[in-house]
Amino acid sequence: MSSTAPAPLRLPEDRVASVLSALAEKLGPRGVVTAPGDMAPYLVEQRGLFQGSTPAILRPADTAEVSLCLAACAEAGLPVVPQGGNTGLVGGQVPFGALLLSLERLDKVRAVDATDLTLTVEAGVTLHAVRAAAEAADCLFPLSIASEGSCRIGGNLSTNAGGTAVLRYGNMRELTLGLEVVLADGRVWNGLSRLRKDNTGYDLKDLFIGAEGTLGVITAAVLRLFPKPRQRTTLLAGLADPHAVLSFMRRLRAVAGDALTGFEMMPRFGMEMVLQHMPGNVRALTGDHAFFALAELTSTRRDDDLAALAEGVLEEAFEGGEVEDAAIASSEAQADALWRLREDLSDAQKFEGGSIKHDVSVPVSKVAEFVVEASRLCEAHLPGVRVCAFGHVGDGNIHFNLSQPVGMEKAAFLATWEDFNRLVHDYVASLSGSISAEHGIGLLKREELTLYKDPVALDLMAALKGALDPAGLLNPGKVLISSARR
Incomplete structure (x- = not known):
């Protein structure tokens, strides 16, 4: 890369x-x-x-x-x-x-239907505005990412965005019923269907979701809404290692089921960065913990006692030696404060110098193994490198970020990017994982894709590109490289 x-x-x-x-x-x-x-x-x-x-x-x-x-x-x-x-x-x-x-001027909410549980919006509507429109209809649009105030729904669709609630609701592909797309030649495909069932041929919308604007330009979408949760319980736990984090997630999921909406992991280094560099954040747990797990449970039923459920699971996790300390938010403000610790992490890392970032996914069962071994490989390759492995444990998506060693020049550190790609991505591939979980390929990972993607899959992608954009005019040079170079 x-x-x-x-x-x-x-x-x-x-x-x-x-x-x-x-x-x-x-x-x-x-x-x-x-x-x-x-x-x-x-x-x-x-x-x-x-x-x-x-x-x-x-x-x-x-x-x-x-x-x-x-x-x-x-x-x-x-x-x-x-x-x-x-x-x-x-x-x-x-x-x-x-x-x-x-697409920023395509900013209209076209329709909201609380019975169909659908929201039809143009591509330039911000994610924050989409969530607000759902809220106004007493519904939920569950995609939640740190940049929701500025990112726009067309970009979310084009990268198949994930975020913190994929565990319960899925990513943008699962959250979309229909699309409106302008093709490379200017023709408009009106696929703004609100149907849950439609088996009339190929599901064309999936060609454009995650295609990063290389096959067509998404101009509007029909998004899925969900009943608004009436209860929310958020907890933060301190744990000794990623294996304990994964065990705790399994234990919580077994009891909570679909009520477990999000489950995130942060390392000690990440927590300390947030507390040091991002004003307004406060330490939620005492003691020294190598890792932290942030979990959220939600329910549409007012009589569900999610706090009691969380307390019961935590008690078992304490007895099982998985959890060292924990806190359950007692108010919405406290819950928001716990989430802010996680959401501020990406911005906090900027204060620690150069950062080499890997957005990868592995099978959920391999998350702990990946974090431990990938950290060992990187630390052995460059002593002093600071690993910040965090993210969406519940769906196997880990942001495996590396901060430069203290005292090392930023340019010299970033020059090692290719070396770390081979270490991290080779190991991800050995675990049957993916080198891109939710950020896409773009330009940054275009060369990497040729190393890890099935050659037959690359040929199929190239054939689709040739069919829909034969002159190669849409987002040229992104995602795919020419077959001659491959």
Whole structure:
């Protein structure tokens, strides 16, 4: 994996000028942005790994205008990179010479149906607004990630986002009933179905979810809603090692069943970073614990005693030697404070210098084994490297992040990225895991994909790309590399 950006595409200036002039007339003054200062925020990946470039940013206001943009670019042979909230972590949303198509103005909630339990929204609606619209209908949209105030639902769909509630509700693929998509040639596929059952051929929506804008541009979606939970119990436990964390999760899941909505893990290093660098957080447990487990139980039934259930499981876990200390939130404010310890972790790590991040998944039964052995491999390779392995234990998704050794130069540390990829990703592959769990492939993991993906799967992906985008104009250079290079 390398953060080196590709050379910018060289687009014919006359064709670019002609297309931009025509689109400016149809989209209006807000629809085409060319001023460097106005474009700058769209062109930098949030971790600073990639700095992009573009002749212009197209900002259509509705699906018809997206169709106009793609049809005009297709006719002129101009490549386009779709972008939502620019919160992606693998460079998939960054243009390198291509035109940038921002979906931020497609920000309408089209319909809410509390009987169907569906919410129809445009791609530019923020995740926070989606959750608020569900709340207003006395329902729940369960996707929850730290960037929900700025990420947009189109980007969530394009990366098949997961978050902290996958254990109970699934990721975006499971949370979506239908899509509206503009194809590379400008045609609009209206697949905004609210049906739970529809066996009339191929399930086309799944082609576009997780495709990172390489097959079509998602402009709207029908999302699944759920009955709003009436009770919530959140607990934080201190444990000795990842094996104890996994044992505690199994014990809690066996008793709570579907009431176990989330189960997250943090290491001591991660907790100390949050407490040191993120104002407003307070230590919830006394003593020294190598790992922490954050669990949440919810129920739609008002008479369920989730706190008593949690206390009973904790008592058994204490007796079984799994849990060293624990606290159960006694109020919504305390529950939110416990979750803030986990949600602030990614931002807190920035204060510790360079970070090499791996978004991986393994079978849930292998989570503890992975964390222990991958940590040993990395610490042996570079003494002093600080492992921060945290994430969604309940669905096997671990963010295996490495912070630079104290005193080491950031550039020198980041230069070891490829070495650590081989250690971590090879071991993930040996456990039948995945090198990308919820962040996507983008540019950052494009080369890695060729090393670990089944060659037949790569051929099928390339065939789909060729069928839906034969000129290769949608998000060029992302996810797949050419068959010649493979």
